[in-house]
Amino acid sequence: MARNKHPEETVNLILDVAFQLFMEKGYEHTSIQDIINHLGGLSKGAIYHHFKSKEDIIAAVIDRMTEESNQMLAKVRDRDDLTGKEKLKAIFKESILRPVQEDIFTVAPNFSNSPRLLFCIFRETMDEAAPDYILPIIRQGISDGSIQTDYPEELTELVMLAANIWMNPMIFDDTVEESYRKFMVFRQMMEGFGLDIVDEELLDRLQELAFIYQKNR
Amino acid sequence: MARNKHPEETVNLILDVAFQLFMEKGYEHTSIQDIINHLGGLSKGAIYHHFKSKEDIIAAVIDRMTEESNQMLAKVRDRDDLTGKEKLKAIFKESILRPVQEDIFTVAPNFSNSPRLLFCIFRETMDEAAPDYILPIIRQGISDGSIQTDYPEELTELVMLAANIWMNPMIFDDTVEESYRKFMVFRQMMEGFGLDIVDEELLDRLQELAFIYQKNR
DNA sequence: CCCTTAATACCGCACGACGGTATGTATTTG
DNA sequence: CAAATACATACCGTCGTGCGGTATTAAGGG
Numbered sequence A, B: 001m002a003r004n005k006h007p008e009e010t011v012n013l014i015l016d017v018a019f020q021l022f023m024e025k026g027y028e029h030t031s032i033q034d035i036i037n038h039l040g041g042l043s044k045g046a047i048y049h050h051f052k053s054k055e056d057i058i059a060a061v062i063d064r065m066t067e068e069s070n071q072m073l074a075k076v077r078d079r080d081d082l083t084g085k086e087k088l089k090a091i092f093k094e095s096i097l098r099p100v101q102e103d104i105f106t107v108a109p110n111f112s113n114s115p116r117l118l119f120c121i122f123r124e125t126m127d128e129a130a131p132d133y134i135l136p137i138i139r140q141g142i143s144d145g146s147i148q149t150d151y152p153e154e155l156t157e158l159v160m161l162a163a164n165i166w167m168n169p170m171i172f173d174d175t176v177e178e179s180y181r182k183f184m185v186f187r188q189m190m191e192g193f194g195l196d197i198v199d200e201e202l203l204d205r206l207q208e209l210a211f212i213y214q215k216n217r
Numbered sequence C: 001c002c003c004t005t006a007a008t009a010c011c012g013c014a015c016g017a018c019g020g021t022a023t024g025t026a027t028t029t030g
Numbered sequence D: 001c002a003a004a005t006a007c008a009t010a011c012c013g014t015c016g017t018g019c020g021g022t023a024t025t026a027a028g029g030g
Helices: A007-025 A032-037 A044-050 A054-077 A084-097 A100-107 A115-144 A152-166 A176-192 A200-215 B007-025 B032-037 B044-050 B054-077 B084-097 B100-107 B115-144 B152-166 B176-192 B200-215
Strands: none
Touching: A007 A032, A007 A044, A007 A054, A032 A044, A054 A084, A054 A115, A084 A115, A084 A200, A115 A152, A115 B115, A152 A176, A152 B152, A152 B176, A176 A200, A176 B152, A176 B176, B007 B032, B007 B044, B007 B054, B032 B044, B054 B084, B054 B115, B084 B115, B084 B200, B115 B152, B152 B176, B176 B200
């Protein structure tokens, strides 16, 4: 195999293949050899030239998955024309309206048989997304009076756990009705915290998304 | 090594060692050979006589961990002198007062580096404990009027996610204050659902437990 | 523009460790 | 005494990983 003048293409190819296989068979049941076989001529040395371990590959895969989501979160977080509560509402709306999610749905049946992948999403959500993006917004909400709580860190965690993990149809293999019901319960929970951030448009879009997901499984 | 007249002792020994190692080093970083080395003379043949795979061992470990908790849940669930809401309150009180938890705390630093273990707890909570124990109670609460919700399954899942996963100090490496704060947020969430099941005695006990855990890490 | 040199991209093999199995053997049970 | 049980031992295929080697590219001097 000839050497590639643009190594980033090779890296992306490896990540594409790895992502696909991790989703289909799970991280632990995907061997390096599996990845090689789907690489079209590239060898084991190529992989270990670009990545220092199998672990390193999954880290990169997760990074690529969450990158644009995090960019959106940062953009909303850094706006200065919204209150904390309005930012929360904007984020929930964006994350549901974002068309990219459809691509992921079509490729990813579910995370159910991939403990490692679920674990990484879990960590990324709780250790990165929550404190870096949502917490500052909730703190701002406390300052500007749009959010009331004595425990911003914990409220952030619980909300992220519900929204990013529990309501993630890739993790929980939900049907249309289940997704809808979760959203209703989520809404009630948020209202219990004084946060009415769910409107009818969001509910409609959710049902639409769940339907798309339903078709491709 | 001489053959044991009571094979269940051997099984228990294997599970003890496996549990300990899984907690210390994580499931994926504990090899069968690791387990053998801590077995005191027993060999690989012994393990594969009693368990058909490494996977089978972790399943048994999880079973043993959740067994007595599940027995308690079943006992409360099957009482007929309490309303649904009262049963929920009883369960939360029991699960925090139960002294057994102290043993686990002293042995188990955390689940942080064990994706597989976390995954199993996760599945056991959502797929077993939630529908088998908590859901019937919530359904009863709807019948007897002590609980109001249109979505019993989803409410069950969310509550279990918060109580069994998020507030589990073995999974989240919480300090005393963090545990306490989580509990306060949890209380607020439950009240948002019309469920005032947390009282002062529970809060006191929680702080006590968190302190014990804090000492042994 | 060519030649040299260093860095890079990739190959392919070999290694040790791993999970798992097949077979053998001693002990217990009935 | 025979069948079942409780182990031991030797072995297999595969895995993740490291390394020596090679071909391609980029950089710079003349």
